[in-house]
Amino acid sequence: xxxxxxxxxxxxxxxxxxxxxxxxxxxxxxxxxxxxxxxxxxxxxxxxxxxxxxxxxxxxxxxxxxxxxxxxxxxxxxxxxxxxxxxxxxxxxxxxxxxxxxxxxxxxxxxxxxxxxxxxxxxxxxxxxxxxxxxxxxxxxxxxxxxxxxxxxxxxxxx
Numbered sequence: 663x664x665x666x667x668x669x670x671x672x673x674x675x676x677x678x679x680x681x682x683x684x685x686x687x688x689x690x691x692x693x694x695x696x697x698x699x700x701x702x703x704x705x706x707x708x709x710x711x712x713x714x715x716x717x718x719x720x721x722x723x724x725x726x727x728x729x730x731x732x733x734x735x736x737x738x739x740x741x742x743x744x745x746x747x748x749x750x751x752x753x754x755x756x757x758x759x760x761x762x763x764x765x766x767x768x769x770x771x772x773x774x775x776x777x778x779x780x781x782x783x784x785x786x787x788x789x790x791x792x793x794x795x796x797x798x799x800x801x802x803x804x805x806x807x808x809x810x811x812x813x814x815x816x817x818x819x820x821x
Contacts, residue, residue, distance in 0.1 A: 677735030677776035678719055681783060684817060685722055685731075693721035708763055715759040718771055729770045732760060732788070738779040739811050744797050749808040750775050750784075754796070757807045760788055775814065784814035 682692055695706040695717040705716045718732035732752070739748040752773070764771045771788040786809070794808040 677774075678733045680776055681731065681733045681774045682720065684783065685720070688724075690722050690724045695719055695721060708766065713762070713766065715762045715766070716756055717763060718760055721769075729772060730760070730763065730767075731772050731774050732756075733774050733776070735776045736778065739777060742794065742797070742808060745794055745810075747794075748811040749794065750811060750814075751796070751806040751808040754805060754807040757788070757793070764789060773809070773814075783817040784811070785817060786814045 678694075678696075682694075685692055696719060698706045708715050708717055718730040720731040720733065722729055722731055734750065734752065736750055739750065741747070742749045760771045763769075772785055773788050773791070775784045776782075777784060791809045791813050794810070796806040796808065798805065
């Protein structure tokens with residue numbers, strides 16, 4: 663059964679909280695982008711007269727270093743039969759927005775993925791990931807962008 667929008671939102675917040683805790687335990691400072699949702703109840707954005715980009719979930723800093731983190735939560739890792747690799751994906755539009763946010767702010771973007779299937783958290787620098795276009799046929803390769811699971815590193819449990 664397909665989750666409702668609200669259920670998907672709550673499911674995603676589980677990953678955000680766990681990833682946030684990881685950084686808190688390492689004494690990082692965190693600004694939650696979703697704390698700054700506008701009146702239209704849409705994703706937080708960075709905007710000016712010329713740009714309007716969706717922001718990643720977390721703005722992380724410590725000791726003069728700053729970066730962005732986009733958090734995802736997936737139950738399993740699907741096999742892409744065309745490429746014969748296990749993948750995770752995000753909306754292509756958001757992927758492009760995040761790269762533009764990185765260019766505008768000068769701060770790197772990292773993609774963090776909470777995987778239920780493997781009970782782990784994966785991460786990678788977004789602009790270093792090889793991308794694979796969507797193959798669904800409904801969207802003309804424009805709805806999602808995929809990444810090879812093997813290109814991510816796993817956070818090791820400190821306990």
